[in-house]
Amino acid sequence: MQGVRRIDAMRKSMYETRMTEKSHVALSRISLYHLPDAASRYLFLTVLRAGWIDAAPGGGVSRSACPGDDVLYCLSGRGEVRIGADTYRLTPGQLVWIAGDVPHAHSADQNDPWSVMWFRIQGPDLPMLRLRVFGQGTPRVTIASGAEMIAWFQGLFSILADPRPGVDVRLNAVLGRFLELLTGPANSEARSILPASLDRLIQALMQRPESRWTAEDMARIARLSSSQLRRLFHQHMGVSPRTFLRNQRLVQAQRLMQESGMSLQQIAERCGFFDAFHFSREFKKVVGQSPSSWRESEWGN
Template sequence: MLIPDGFPGQRLLVLPRPLVREVRQLTGTPQLIVTDCGYFPRAHSHGFRRTTPVDEVVVIACVDGAGWCETEAGRFPVARGQVIVLPPGRPHAYGADADDPWTLWWFHASGPELDAFLDRAGMTVRAPVRRPHDPHRVAALLAEVLGWAERDTTLPSLLAASGAAWHALTHLAASRTVADDSDALIEQSVQYLREHLAEPLSVTGLASSVALSTSHFSALFKRHTGQSVLRYLTMLRMARARELLHITTWTVAAVAAEVGYPDPFYFARQFKKVHGVSPREYRGLSD
C-alpha cells in the first residue's frame, strides 16, 4: 500500500488552489508557479499512483535510499542522487524502495510553457529519471523552493519559490538521462573541443577518439547539444573570440589564430556571419 504523506519529520506545503489561480492571473508574474512542495525523510511505503493526470510537473530528488517510478514507457529504478521529472498531463506512479526507502525533496509546478520546455529538454515519459551533474545543487534548490513557500504566501515569497524551481528545472535540462550513458562520451568530446579550440579538428577524429562511427557520433552529439559538431565548435570559437576582443588589444589576426582560424579573412567573414558585425566593429561597440 502506497502512503502519500504523513512521515515523521516531514515538511509539506500545499498552496490553496484559489490562490494559485489568483497568482496566475496577475500580470508580470512568472510562467512557472510552485503549487506544492515538501521534504520526506526516510519515507517508508511512500508513493502515489495517478491514473487521472494532473496539470503540474512533478519533480522528486532522491537524496538518500532508493525508489522507483512508472510512466507509460515502463518502470524505472531511482537511486540516491537521481531526480524524477514527470511531465504534466500524463499518468504516472512512484514509490520508495521497500528495503531502502528514499529521502526526498519534491515540488509540483504548473505553467503554460512547461510541456514545450520539458519536451525540448528531453524530460519526457520515455526518460523520466535524470542524473544531475551536481545533485547537491539540485537538492539545495528544492530546499530553497520549500523554504520560500513555507515563509508565507505573499507574492514575493511565491516568486522566489518559482525562481528556485525554474533554476532547478534548467539545471536538470542540462543533465543526462540515467538510461543513456553514451552521453558521457559526448561530454568528453565537448570538453576536448573547449580545451583545443586552436587545433585543427575533424568530426571523424573526434568520433574515433571515443570509439564510435562518424554517423553515430554525429547523431549523439546533436541530440546532446542540439547542434552539429561543426556548428558547436564555431559557437565555442566565437565565444572565445568575443572574450579576447573585449579583454585584449590583440590584432584580429592574433585573435583568429588563437581560436583556430589561420586565415584572418575567413575568420572575419565567419565572425560577421554569426554576429552581424566585423571583429573590429564588435570591438568598437564594446569600448
C-alpha cells in the same frame, strides 16, 4: 505563519523514513500551493504546488497533460512512473522529472508504497530546460546526497508557506540551487558527467578551436565512429559537435575583439573561420548583432 510553524515541527521527521506499519490511506504530510503573478510566469522559474505524501498502496494519478512539470523525489518505498511511452521504476534516493506536456502517470507500489517529496515547476521554456539537464537521456537520477536534497525541499516548503513580497524571486533562486544539485558532479547519472570519449574530444576542441577540424579528426580523438559521436554528443551536450566547435570559436573571437586591436579579418582567420564574411554571418546568427556592432558596444566611448 502557521505554515512555517507546521514545517518547523516536521524538520526532524523529514530525515526519517515512513512508518513501518503500512497504511491503506494516503497521508499528505505537506500540501502547499502558489499562484505566481502574471509577469513572473514569463520571467522566472517558479513553483505552482509542492508537498510530501505517503502514498496508499497502488495509489497514483494519470493525466493527459498538466500546466508545468512534476518532480518527484522518493524517500522510501517504491513506485512506477510513465512518461509518454516510457516507464521508470523509482526507488529510495531517486528523483524523476515528469514532462507535463505529454501523457503521464505515476503510482505507488502495491506492497511497498512510496513516500515522496514533490513539486510542480513552471517556467518560460521547460522543454528546453529538460533538454539542458538530461539531454536525450532518462529523466531520472540517483541523488548522491539525500540529506542535501531533503534540506532543499525543506527550504522550498518554508518559502511557499510564508509568501512574503518577493516570493517569486526567492523561488527562482531556490530552483537554481535545485538544478545545481541535480546536475552536480556527485550525481553519477546526471547529464553533466561525460563519457571519457566525449570529455577527451571536448577538451581538445576547447584548447584548439581554430584548428581545421574534420568529422574524421573528431571521431579519431573520441575513438568513436562518426555516427556514435554525433549521437553521444547530442545526448550529453544537446548540440552537434560542429555546433559546439562553432560556439567555442565565437567565444575566442569575442575575447580577441575585446582584448586586441586585430581586424575582423585577422580574428576570423585566427579563430578558424573561412573568412570575415563567414565569421560575420555566424556571429550575427548566434549573438544577434554584427561583430563590428558588438565590438563597438563593448568598447563604448
